[in-house]
Amino acid sequence: MKFDILTLLPDFFVSALEYGVIGRAITAGKLSVSTHDIREYTTDRHRTVDDAPYGGGPGMVMKPDPIARAIKAVKGDGVGGTGGVDGADADIVPTVILVTPQGTPLTQQIAQELAKKQHLLILCGRYEGVDERARSEVDLELSIGDYVITGGEPAALVIVDAVGRLVPGVLGSADSPESDSYSDGLLEGPQYTRPEMFEGVKVPDVLLSGDHKRIGRWRRKESLRRTLERRPELLETAPLSDDDREIIKELKQEELKQGEQDD
Ligand code: SAM
Secondary structure, eight states: OEEEEEESOGGGGTTTTSSHHHHHHHHTTSOEEEEEEGGGGOOSTTOOOEEOOTTOOSSOEEOHHHHHHHHHHHHTSBTTBSSOGGGOOTTSOOEEEEEEEEEEEOOHHHHHHHTTOSEEEEEEOOTTOBOGGGGGGOSEEEESSSSOOSOSHHHHHHHHHHHHTTSTTSSOGGGOGGGSTTTTSSOOOOOOOSOSEETTEEOOHHHHSOOHHHHHHHHHHHHHHHHHHHOGGGGGTSOOOHHHHHHHHHHHHHHHHHHHHHO
16 A cells, blocks of 8 residues: 655654554555655745735645645656656556545544555645645545644544554554454453553453453453443444344443442
């Protein structure tokens, strides 16, 4: 899977992409991440990438023309040769993503869909954002949450990480993403490791039992409990079995009893 990132701050990504699962996947050639400085696609002496907003108002807006040229160059659409910069394969048309707080909120489901693609091109905004006309080059607008950060670079990193780890072969078999929160529509349940006793709290006996059937059922119940407690709305759309619905009933009864005892 190839990621191309258009940014005004290419150095921002250097050390962030050296570490952990993503860093190792890049070294192993399972992922490729290239950054492109949008300033390289300006044509004036001052390499201008932003200008004051028409109509007045605070801040600066990123100009559309360097962005359009940068996208075309990376796609290999005429600017910068036939194969695209860095030898991007012209046959694989990248999905162009603009990161913006106005975009569709990124979810695990969207990350799973994007992980099936071969080439993503991520455009990072800065200042007050990008000129509206640059959006004509964009296939998808993604937000990392309902808040505003100063630039798109951290958002691009979030996408590279969330999508990159789902690309087959990136996570080792021991780190399967299937049990992760949101993968099956639920939150993952609590996890424990050594020591068996910590500050007077013991690891649940079932996890020490070696009975994998019981452990599996306990994990499912705790995953449902956590989802019910923290994100009950997820249960409305999560694919649930009859067994799950029974467990949810049990959990609600337990909650009711607990409430009565507390009163
Ligand atoms: N004026 C813009 C608005 O209100 O929509 C916000 C601009 S923000 C200061 C600068 C850039 O940071 C944006 O163009 C975008 O690329 C990025 N950004 C900020 N918040 C983001 C979020 N929640 N998700 C994704 N990107 C974000």
